[in-house]
Amino acid sequence: MAIAPAVVDRLRAVVGAAHIRTDSETCTTYGADALRRGHPADAVVTPADAIEIAGIARVCFDTRTPLVPRGAGTGYTGGAVPVHGGVVLSLERLNRILEIDEGNLLAVVEPNVVTGALQDAVERVGLFYPPDPASLRQSVIGGNVAECAGGPRAFKYGVTRQYVLGLEAVLASGEMIRTGGKVVKNVVGYDLTQLLVGSEGTLAILTKIILRLVPKPPARITLRATFLDVAKAVEAVSRLISARVVPAALELVDAECLAAVSTYLGGRALAPEGTGALLLIEVDGLPELVAAEATRVEAACRAAGATEVLRAADEAERNELWSVRREISPSLKVITPLKFNHDVVVPKARVPQLFDLVDDLRGRFDLRIPCFGHVGDGNIHVNIMVSPDDTAAIARAHQAERALFEGVIGLEGSISGEHGIGFAKAPYLGLELTEETIAVMRAVKQAFDPRGILNPGKIF
């Protein structure tokens, strides 16, 4: 549906002519995200501040026009796609770090601060913002909060949720709310802060975010261990947890990923012959601590049958060890250009069963399915690879996807640990949640957004 010219006029009056566009190219560009299944917007607005955002919301509320907030558009489930058209509200001009408060270990930011830029800024004063989604050089804090982004450091440090102390947000009606604040404990009324985290832009538009910071760990040691199979790697993880080590990163890469990275990097061997699983482990903290932890990590890996354990001697070697993990995403394109990228999660001791399930899917559906991810959290990225022009393979991929989700639920897991539901996973919501639970979520949506204008077509 196209929006009426009168609506565009009203929006123009709010943001100024320079900050509303309705041309087809802009509407198409802002209608797509990392999912690559876009839908054009009818108009794109780039407001200057919360007051203009409130004005935009009032126009859309009055006219029942879909209103889709957008950060960097790096989401994998289509969260920023205006599937019903309407107005895309890009937060790109709200991109300032407002405050870094060293004494109180917190930062106040606008939503479109790039996550990596915030990390750099706080690290310059000896502080640390741990959440590190792979997209951290592109994605923005607002999007990270809307999706509750994770990343390798979640095992030790937790996900985005654990760092959000307070929010300022504009409701669908144009009213503004403030939740939480600058304190680390707050039990005054319902925790709307935590409710808004992960709500995918369907409950409110975030305009200001108060983040908890921690002191920057002064030392870090990176290790890499290889194993004949995933079960042995998971055993190493169990052993190091039993040894009371809490790594800052604990990443697993499977043989199919290793092969893809090896091909991508020109064929050089990345691990000993026969490697079925590679663990990348990083410990951080006080120098005395990391030395002790690294020793325990080595012992745990060897006790679990590691074929090789390497320890980075310096930053260059650290980068070398991380390169395998970092190159996975571009490398997977050597298999096929298209991936259905899933972020399933299971109780951590069931990771071997998850890999058995994936092995079964590979055989049953004749598909390449490289896997990697955050094994300490039981959160594995399962990439179902297909060629965009192979419709038979795409059909098999969708069957495999459903079988994957059903299998994960059977393991008491969840269909999404990091990416959210958006519209890509909405058809599968009922696999994980009961009707009654979904009904409560819908009632919450209705409470925040009675006209259903905010990011419609998502989650449910």
Place this chain on the structure above:
Amino acid sequence: MAIAPAVVDRLRAVVGAAHIRTDSETCTTYGADALRRGHPADAVVTPADAIEIAGIARVCFDTRTPLVPRGAGTGYTGGAVPVHGGVVLSLERLNRILEIDEGNLLAVVEPNVVTGALQDAVERVGLFYPPDPASLRQSVIGGNVAECAGGPRAFKYGVTRQYVLGLEAVLASGEMIRTGGKVVKNVVGYDLTQLLVGSEGTLAILTKIILRLVPKPPARITLRATFLDVAKAVEAVSRLISARVVPAALELVDAECLAAVSTYLGGRALAPEGTGALLLIEVDGLPELVAAEATRVEAACRAAGATEVLRAADEAERNELWSVRREISPSLKVITPLKFNHDVVVPKARVPQLFDLVDDLRGRFDLRIPCFGHVGDGNIHVNIMVSPDDTAAIARAHQAERALFEGVIGLEGSISGEHGIGFAKAPYLGLELTEETIAVMRAVKQAFDPRGILNPGKIF
């Protein structure tokens, strides 16, 4: 209001005659909690399981009867008091630990498991449940979740919220929902788990709780440092944070508390003459780590001007150091039998300003106001002491209370970090939250409980 005999009959049919009581003594006992401002229930039911709880909810929903869930009744804000009468639903029979899953570091419990009993059970298998409200030998996990309880270990380990992975709960309508699950990451739909944590029994009745556990820290060192004033103690806290130490406990006790404990214990000196603030600091983790951290703690305290720093050599000395902190609550009764016990919180660097504010209140209102608490979180227990028969003092105490809350809000703090709102703090909600924010909370309440039967008269 009394409930109709027909309602009692229907409830009896659900729980059986042995599990419903309407006698005055029972209704009065179950109508009071640690706030000591009770209101009698009309009936008290003790259901066996979630199915009976659902049946009770359906009866109350049909008949619009107030339904108040109750754990151990240790709350300080009257959360378990049936201020509008009706049915008190005591969860006392749902008191089993259902599962301790060592491989996946989680426990599944019914709501009325005593917090300390769960801690003991998981520690026996080398695991650890960190949240440690002072009432842990009486209070239960369900109440801890309903209030989002904190405790000394929150600085390092976080509050109850950070340990709740999933819930089973009965809605006001009698429908059952399940939120979250056995995984540490889950972004499928809205985070109803986190919304229910801290909702004070106003949104749903918890029937099962999945808790995250961590490995038990193998070593621990306890230190005590004394300072001439609170500002120097807070400086020590800042210095140890800068030194990258994250203590498992970081408790401050002020001079007025010290004097009360000293009187209570028969007049013996507990700290060097002239002590204005005492810090109790505990570090835990790997043995190599705690030794290094303890050294840094000592250095930080001395650099901030500590008059004395003691380190416990063994468990007996540890208990001796903790005794001052532990005896505060009973000791305060030597000042007056009644305390208005507030759990305000400010950004941590503003703790000295909070103490200045309290000093001002002491003078302005002629009241004894001993303070202690979790200084690392900026969360200080401010105890306004009065005699129950001194109506003039009680009036001044209420004035001081309001001035305290206003002052705390002025410091960008919160009026409650641990105890919740209940009905005792409900009149002050508007000091901290805007009308628009409260309206959203009310809409959420309406979404869960359209007839307003669950724990009415609380929070708002």
